Amino acid sequence: MKAVLxxxxxxxxxxxxxxxxxxxxxxxxxxxxxxxxIDLTFELTPGVAVAGHVLGVIDSDRDGRVSDDExxxxxxxxxxxxxxxxxxxxxxxxxxxxxxxxxQEMRSGTGVIRIRAACKVVSLNAGKHHLSLTNNHLPAxxxxxxxxxxxxxxxxxxxxxxxxxxxxxxxxxxxxRE
Amino acid sequence: xxxxxxxxxxxxxxxxxATFGVLDSVPLAAASVGQTRQVIAAANAFLATLDxxxxxxxxxxxxxxxxRKRWSNLPVGMAERRGLRLGDLKQNQRDAVLKLLGTVLSxxxxxxxxxxxxxxxxxxxxxxxxxxxxxxxEFFISFMGKPSASxxxxxxxxxxxLALNITIAGERGILTPSLIAVQPAKFVLDGKTVRPMGRETxxxxxxVNALSEEQRKQAILGSQMRDLVLGPGHDGExxxxxxxxxxxxxxxxxxxxxxxxxxWSGIIHDQAAAVKLAEIKANxxxxxxxxxxPLEAGKGYFRVQGPTVIIEYAPQKLGGDVTMHIHSMFRDxxxxxxxxxxxx
Numbered sequence: 001m002k003a004v005l006x007x008x009x010x011x012x013x014x015x016x017x018x019x020x021x022x023x024x025x026x027x028x029x030x031x032x033x034x035x036x037x038i039d040l041t042f043e044l045t046p047g048v049a050v051a052g053h054v055l056g057v058i059d060s061d062r063d064g065r066v067s068d069d070e071x072x073x074x075x076x077x078x079x080x081x082x083x084x085x086x087x088x089x090x091x092x093x094x095x096x097x098x099x100x101x102x103x104q105e106m107r108s109g110t111g112v113i114r115i116r117a118a119c120k121v122v123s124l125n126a127g128k129h130h131l132s133l134t135n136n137h138l139p140a141x142x143x144x145x146x147x148x149x150x151x152x153x154x155x156x157x158x159x160x161x162x163x164x165x166x167x168x169x170x171x172x173x174x175x176x177r178e
Numbered sequence: 179x180x181x182x183x184x185x186x187x188x189x190x191x192x193x194x195x196a197t198f199g200v201l202d203s204v205p206l207a208a209a210s211v212g213q214t215r216q217v218i219a220a221a222n223a224f225l226a227t228l229d230x231x232x233x234x235x236x237x238x239x240x241x242x243x244x245x246r247k248r249w250s251n252l253p254v255g256m257a258e259r260r261g262l263r264l265g266d267l268k269q270n271q272r273d274a275v276l277k278l279l280g281t282v283l284s285x286x287x288x289x290x291x292x293x294x295x296x297x298x299x300x301x302x303x304x305x306x307x308x309x310x311x312x313x314x315x316e317f318f319i320s321f322m323g324k325p326s327a328s329x330x331x332x333x334x335x336x337x338x339x340l341a342l343n344i345t346i347a348g349e350r351g352i353l354t355p356s357l358i359a360v361q362p363a364k365f366v367l368d369g370k371t372v373r374p375m376g377r378e379t380x381x382x383x384x385x386v387n388a389l390s391e392e393q394r395k396q397a398i399l400g401s402q403m404r405d406l407v408l409g410p411g412h413d414g415e416x417x418x419x420x421x422x423x424x425x426x427x428x429x430x431x432x433x434x435x436x437x438x439x440x441x442w443s444g445i446i447h448d449q450a451a452a453v454k455l456a457e458i459k460a461n462x463x464x465x466x467x468x469x470x471x472p473l474e475a476g477k478g479y480f481r482v483q484g485p486t487v488i489i490e491y492a493p494q495k496l497g498g499d500v501t502m503h504i505h506s507m508f509r510d511x512x513x514x515x516x517x518x519x520x521x522x
Contacts (some may be wrong), residue, residue, distance in 0.1 A: 022496050026404055030415065043411075110256045112411075143404045150416045158418045163401040 022109065023049040025138055028145040031131070033174055034153040038086070038119040038131065040093055042078070048109035050141045055106055057138070064103065071100040075115045081137035086121060087129050093117035126178045128159075133170045146170040213281075213449045214327055214349050220281040221325040221333065224274035228262075232271075236262045240323030240331060246515060249334065249341035250410045251359050251505055253310035254318070257410075261334065265315025275319055275335075282333060282344055282351070287445030290358065293374030294340045300365045301338075312338060330520040339505075341410070344446065345516030351450030352516040354509050357410060358442065361494070361503040363476065375504050378441040382491065383475045385434040385467070389422070393431075394469075397422035403470040403479035406492045406507050416511040419483040421468025435467065439482055442489050442508040461485045476501030486510050 025046045032039040046054040058066050058074045066074075075098040084091050096118050101111030135144055144167035148158050151174075159173035225233060238245040238260075250257035264272055280288050295314045302313035316337045323331030330347040339359035345352040360374045373379070389397060399420060407417055424435055439458055444451040458465070465484030471477055471493070477500055482489040488509040493500035512518060 024404070024495075028405075028407070030417070108256065110252055143402065145404060145407060147407050147417045150418055161418065161420060163399075165401050167401045 022047045023141075025050050025054060025142040026145070027135060027137065027142050029133070029135070029170075030147055030149050031133070031172060032149045033131065033151055033156050033158065033172070035124045035155050035176055037121060038084075038091070038093075040084075040117045040119070042113075042115040042117070044078070044113040044115070045111070046106060046109070046113075046141075048107070051106050051109060051111075053141060054138070055103070058100065066100045066103065071098045074098075074100070074113075075117075078115060078137050079117055081135065083132070083134040083136070084119065085132040086119070091119045091121065093119045124176045126176045128173065128175050131172045131174070133172075135168050135170075139168065142168075144168050148172050148174075213351070213447050214346055217278070217282045217346060217351075217447070218325040218327060220274075220278040221321065224271070224278050224319075225321075225325070227268075227271045227274050232262060235260075236320055237324075238320055238322045240329075240520075242322055245320065245322060245334070246332075246343075247411070247413060249336050249343065249357065251339055251341070251357055253312060253338040254316045255310045259318040259320075259337065261318040261320025263315065264317045264319070265313075278319075278333070279335065282346075282447055283342075284444055284446065284448050284451055286441075287447075287451075290374050290445060291335075291340065291342070293372050294358070294360050295337075296367055296372065297360050297362055297365055297374060298338050300362055310338075330516060332515070342445075343515060345520065347516050347519035349449075350453070350516070350519055351446050352510070352513055352519070353443070353446040353450070353454070355413065355514045356442075356445070356508045357506070358445070358508065359505040361497060363502045363504050375441075375506070378438060378491065378506075379476045379501075379504070381434060381438045381441070382469075382478070382480050383473065385431065385438055386469050386473060386478070386480070388431050388434055393422050393426060397467055397469050399468050399470040401470060403492060404495070406490045406505050407481075408488060408490060408507055408509055409505065413514055416488075417483075419466040419468075421466045421481070423463075424465040424467055424484075425463045427462075432462065435462075435465075435482070439487065439489060442506070443487070445508075458484060458487050461487075476504065486512050 025044065028043040030041045058070055060070055060073065072095065075095045079093050079095065084093060094117060095115065097116040099114040101113065105111030133146060146163060146167050148161055151158055155177050157175045157177060159175060162171045163169065228236065245260060248258060248260060264275065279291060283291060295317060298312045299314045305312055317335065317340065318337060320334045321331065322334065323329060325331055327348065330345060333344045335342045339361060341357040343355055363375055364371060364373050386394065386397065408415060427435060436455065436459060440455055443454040443458060461484045465482065468481045470479040476493055479492045488511060489506065491504065491506045494503040494505055497503045
C-alpha cells in the first residue's frame, strides 16, 4: 500500500515539475507607503510537495476544508511571524482581507493565499525614513520576494531597497517631501 | 494526424513568410492604416469560417473585465481559458488562426509564438500520464469587441506559457500585457535545434557582460529572484525600479539594450513595434536595468523598467535545469490593454 502511495506521489511530482511550483513556499510581498499608512499585500503560493505542510497549519481542525475562521486565524498567525519596523520602532499590521483557495488548488500547487494588511502610522514628518521587514513564517520551506510599489502618494519618494540573499530580511528607505 | 497537419501548416507558413517576406514587406508610411486593415481582414476571414455557436464562444465584449484577465502561465487544466480551443477547430479554421497571428505579429514574433507552442508539444509527448494537459491543441483564441478600424478591440491568444493580449485601436497595435514563456527552452524539431527565447537569453548575458565593473555592481541586485514580480494577476501595479540607470550606458550598451527590448516589443507587427521601440528609446534616461543570479546564459533573472515598459525574465527552478524553463512578462504601466487609447 505504501509503495502504491509513494508511486502516486512521485507521479504527481513528476507531472507537477512540468507546470508549477514544487518544493517551496513562495511568499511574495508588496509594500505601498503613504504618509499615514503602510499597506502590505502578500501572495503565498505553496508548491505541491509542501502544500500538505502548509494546509496542516491552516486547517487546524483537520476536517479537510478551510473555514473563514481558519483562514483569518492563519492570516493573523502569518502576520505574527513578521517583524515590521518603521524608523526602528515595531509596527503591528492588521489584516484587512484574506482569500484562501480551495483545497484542490492548494494541493496541486496552483492555489494562491492572498492576505492584505495595513499599518496605520502617525503622520510621518518630512525627511528620511526607513521600513524594515523580516519574514519568519515557515522558513524551512519558504522562498521570498519583497518589493515596494511606486507610491501613489505624491509626498512619498521611494529610495533604496536592501535585501538579504533570500529576501527574508528587507529594508526600504524613503523620504517624505516638504 | 491533425496535430501533424497543424505542425506542417505552421512550418509551411514560417517558410512562406521567410521566403516572400510577407510580414515585413509593407512600407512603414503605408502600413499605419494598412496593417490594421490586414489584421481586420484576417480576423474576419477566421470568423467567417465559424458556425454561430463557435462565433458566440469566441466573442466577448470589449469591456469584459473577467475575460480580460483570464490568462495565465499555467496549463489550461489549472487555469481556465475561454474562447475557442485550437484542438476543437477544423483544419481550415486553424489555418485561419495562424494566418491572423501571422498578420498581427511580426515574422520574429510569429516564429517565437509557434516555437512556444511546439515546446508545449514536446511536454505533451514527455508527459505520458496526460495531466496536466499540454500540447499545441491546448491554445485558445478569443476576441474582445469586434474587428474594427474605428473602435478598439482585442485579440487574446494563449495557453500554457503564452498569453498575448493584443489591443487594436485604430492604427495602433498594443501588445501589453503579454506573457512569453517556454519549457523546454531548447528542443529539436525535424532535426533542427529550436530555442524560442534563445536570442533574448544570449543578448541579456552579452549586455550584462558589456557593463563596466562599477555598472555591474549597481545592476546586480544581490538577492534571489524566484519568479516574476509582475506576472499574471498584477495588472495595474508598478514596482519601484531598481538596479542601474541606463542613462549611464555607452553607445554599445544602449544598442544591446534596445536589441534585447525588441525581442518583446518586436513580437507585434513591425509598424506597431517600431512605434513602441521609439517610445521606449525616448525614455532611456529614466530606464533601469537589473540582474540577479549567475552571470550565465539563461540562469539569471533580469528586468528592464522604464516609464512605458517593464520586461521581466525569470528562469524557473521547476523541472531541474533553470535554463530550460523561462517565464517572462512584457508590460506597459501606462498602457496595458491599450488603456491610453481606449479609456473614454
